[in-house]
Amino acid sequence: MADPHPGVGAWLLILDWAIRILALLWIPMRTTPGAARSWMLLVAFVPLLGLPAYLLLGHPWLSRERVARQRMASQVIRDEQAPLAHLRWTPVGDGAEVEMAPLIERLGDFMPTHGNHVELLDDYDGALRRLVGDIDGARQRVHLLYYLMFDDAVGDAVAAALVRAAGRGVQCRLLLDAVGAKRGLRRYRTRLQAAGVEVHDMLPGGLRWRRSGRMDLRNHRKVAVIDNRAAYVGSQNLAEAGFIPGFPNCELVARVQGPAVAHLEAVFASDWFIETGERLEVTPTLPLHDADIATQLLPSGPAYPFENARDTVNALIHLARRRLVLATPYFVPDDATLSALRIAALSGVDTQLILSSSNNQRLTAWAQESYYDQLLPAGVKIALSRPRFLHAKHLSVDDGIALIGSINLDIRSFALNAEIGMLCYDRDVVARIRGIERHYLADAEHLDAAAWARRPLWRRSREGIARLADAML
Template sequence: MDIFYDLIKWLVVLIYWLLIANITYRILIKRRSIPSSMSWLLTIYILPFIGIAIWFFFGELYLGKRQKKIARKIWSISNTYLNELKSCKYIFQIKNSEVATSLFQLCKHRQGISGIKNNNITLLTNTKKTMEVLIRDIYSARKNIEMVFYIWKPGGIADDVAVALIDSAKRGVHCRLMLDSAGSVEFFRSPWFNVMKKSGIEIVEALKVSLIRIFLRRLDVRQHRKIILIDNYISYSGSMNLVDPYLFKQSSGIGQWIDLMTRIEGPIATTMGIIYSCDWEIETGFKILPKLPSKEMLKKKCNQNSSVQVIASGPGFPKNVIHQALLTAIYSARNELIMTTPYLVPSDDLLHAICTAAQRGVKVSIIIPLYHDSILVKWASRVFFSELLEAGVKIYQFKKGLLHSKSILIDQQLSLIGTVNLDMRSLWLNFEITLVIDDSKFSHNLSSIQKEYIANSRLLDKNIWSMRAYWTRVLEKIFYFLSPLL
């Protein structure tokens, strides 16, 4: 009997070290940042068994077997459609502003198409009013409505959107709704799920979370996009989830979530439709490519000097394109750079780019929430403050709610609006979307709302920050150690 137990013990030890060796090899063989690699190595060696479990849940980017197979070929399949879209030369902008040229060239070479003109772009800064405008558009829809959201929380004005969709489906409008399984768990448990399905709305639970799937793919890859498409002409995107701002997370005591959305009329809806089609195919296996834009779109009065690009990231999409776009945008700044983000845990490259911009004379401002819904990210972000402040970056902490807006404004001309947070999860893992807008009028509107954010913020003083308690510095370093894993 003792021999048997000894055999079992040595077998467990052998399996353990084989797993450690295997994970070590996979960490070292893949080119990662040094801090990320060191964090993983320390985790698996210092935390026996727990470290191994964390690795298998969060260490590698993968989807389910069927989804991964589709994702690997999805963009090449879409390129066939992109080639057809390129034939519509009347929608493409030939020349961009000086500050936007490098970024639009990057997008063209990485994603296959140039910036698109002939769009009417509206910046929406109030969530309740945004929902009211959206409901009017839904009731006006004639052909199709497609939506994807990370969070749909029933209640309040969100239910009014549901009623509008049900009404549209019943009168023959083809409605499709894709919601992240983890973010929208309350929706899928609510009566609205079955009521909307019975009305004819196609609903897809993206990246399903279940006990079985824990062992099939990592669970922290999420569908984080926010896209609305109506009649292949009207499109929405930005940071807003489908929630009532007066009800959402009010028990947390951090106030309302503050978001930005864009409403666009024009051919950019086709590009966003391609992204939606890719996401839909990854989840369902079916393709729903939008119709090519017609010349009728050009007859409507639009700003001919503006240009819009859509950047999509996630499994199956051009690798690292969001990260590259952010770096290109920051290095393009000559006079002013203003950034808003709820989660500030940048990569070393992004941190260096932001600091370098400030050190070469660019007026750099970062606006973040004073009150936070994530303790981990709140403390991890603090470790970057000293370096940013030393470089001359102004850090503003927004006091009136949780600033959830994700925006970048460069030289009052180039704007980036979307779902991407300045953290590892948005940069490397999630399905995200960012609109790149080269338009001075739109940028003026974005500048106005950013100034309003700053007016409702407190400026972090470098001298006061340097005198913070020693125990907070230790805590910051501990969470910084975990930042590559966040």
Template sequence: MIFMASVCHFPLLFAYGSLLLWTLVAAYALLITTLIVAVLSENRNPLKALGWVMALLLFPVGGAILYFVFGRSMRNVKMISRRNRRRLLNSESHRPLPKLNRELSPENKQRIMLGYSVAEAMVYPSNSIRIFNDGGEMFDSLFADISSARRYINLQFYIIANDKLGQRLADILIERAHSGVKIRIIYDYVGSFGSQTALLFNRLRSNGIEVHSFFRIQFPEKLGRLNWRNHRKAVIIDGNIGYIGGINVAQRYVDGGTFGRWRDMAARITGPGVVALQHNFAIDWKFMGHELLTDEVTEPEDYTSCNGSIDDVMVQIIASGPTNRWGNTHMLFIKAISGAKKRIFIQTPYFLPSEGLLTALQCAALSGVDVRLMLPYKSDSAVLTHASASYVEESLLAGIKVYFYEAGMLHGKLLLVDDDFVTLGSTNFDYRSFEHNFEENIVMYSHEVNNAIAELYKKDMDDCSQIKLSEWNRRPSMRKGRESLCRLLSPIL
């Protein structure tokens, strides 16, 4: 009887099971369709949109997970309200001159206008700039300035490591905090992830220092933040001294670590342009949910006296990130390269250009502009090394001179055009910096700074080997295959 009852209920159980299965299939199909519609409605680059659509169709489970982590857009998200932006602007003690008081080339006037249009970046004349291409020298200068701070220190880095250098920085900051200096620190959760770094941050917090991650990754509701990173490196001291560049707080930036030498760049700025660094830090701080910063920004009485500095420099500070409508730094790079007449010098640890940037470089080289691209022979990422190498042949065919830096890790992020435009900062020449990271660059409209950095570039060429097309084409087929495979991943690396 029990067996007969079970047999009688079997069709009913089968029907319920089938209904549940088809309900799950329909729900999942609806999810994938919704994601595809979301991808298409964002009007992205067609190739990138097609890639996500194919991933969702061919690998529904994996594709959906990857989309939630890497595919969503922050475009047009407001980092700060209009009211708070007005309050911030009104609190700044220095405003840029309403009219430029010097002659500028037509190309630079357009670049300045572009920076203002896409990033609201004001131009600030009459600054004093010191360029560093060595991490040890930069940190010696930075630590001396921090030790002299009297009012406040605002500091942000992608990486703050709990090593010899990180502990040295912490000691100085704690001493300043005990002397009544207000100290705020922003770090990137992914870049500074680790239990040892957490111990360093806890030590700083226990001594009255405000330490916050820009985005904290929490599973599963905030896993999508993994792809958005604050890659900026900037310090503001008492509102009259600023630092910006590509150097992080980690011992390898001083002694080279396993590479033996770590080649990077940064700039120390004093003068009215410091207000722009403070402005961008205040926006990041407010975006994290904290109070709006209205720290006073004042020009030091003798800011031109720093050894090795170049005076009377006109600057713009360009902030960019995934919340921007236009892709600020990407547009500036295209504009600068497209307007080149004589030379373009590039240093970057990773060369994964957009189609527009690669075309602009090729057009410049084919038009007779001296285009030089310097890459590390071996970078700190094997995948990115292979992906970057996949663009070398296309560059060489157009007449771009490609150099591999062999004296260590080349981590500098530099674009120099002609003899009066140069920018450096946190922006790499890759998709991640242009589309996913929060970045910050200083642009200097100066013959003197341009020439000084050009000389540093030429000295670096002594530690490079120039790549010839005939030699490059003889590399092993297996290596070419790895490069092509890594290139496919370049939009999400």
């Protein structure tokens, strides 16, 4: 039978190749080579789906307004630190901190400060009780910035504490990611606002997404600031440990006091300004007399000119000389991070990677397994922690530097999410983290390079296919 529309097939063929050529000219200019290869592969197989998907999700763009506001916030942070030289900590000697401190300040705006106290909280429920207790003790203000808030017992407890604080005349502000905290926003926003709590969602979607940026960019930070007295930073969200059925979380949170409190409040104020346009005053916090831990903040995200979380992690890996331990739930590294880990191990650094045996993101779990073949033969030790889902994110370098926060060792965390990390330049903090790491390792499955190489071919194929989507995970 003759084709009733003989010209349609020709036009579809022309459109098909036009999309491929346009993608070849456009995509490599706007993404990293690794990401460009993944997107080009998708476009080559399904052009009519691949190119629209790339236009929506392929480039981590933010609105000009948000980028400009981040630039303004960074300048304010730098300017307001200038007269506070008495708070600055200056590293001495020839350790890695001598190189890291000025690098972090250039990448993330914050100078290192002395006179801080850092308490490490790895008891999930205990950390949340401490947070609610601090909110109940607040007298001036409570500022909470979180990726996820669930409509469960933890969400109920935090919301009730905020209502009580607002009832005492405490200024309470709550910033929640529009996607991660969707359930919490839906359940608590009206009630909290009626009680006098200011609530805003971050990076909203729907009809407002063009004022934000790429649709899947997220604010992944977890920060709480109570008066000038205490602040929290780490991996823990405002949800019960088992908010994802079958994957009860294991977390690490740092409760800090001292000048770091004001710096964490500056991070909150920056995000508040980016979302609302309102500038909040941040009062410097004095050093503690009975503590002298040096800390330094690293906020990161697509609003910064560089992938500063990735650069920081890679610099720490390269500066390690004896012992390097990295704990993360999601491990989908770029080529630079993968190379840094191999070089560290081959240079004789005792390099330990601690991942979770269980994983709530199956495609990510398959993709990360594909990297083990490149790490195990180089001498990188890989342990799969169990039985809980290891959601904590931290690393320790030699005996003197630790990084704690919300940063995962994956491309999404490095390039797409707004994250927060706190560096501690202190031997005692590192020793305490090493104790926590030993606890992870005691119950872990330790991978053997030879045994891993014998895994079935179908698993290798599955891992390789999942890895093709590394830039999209």
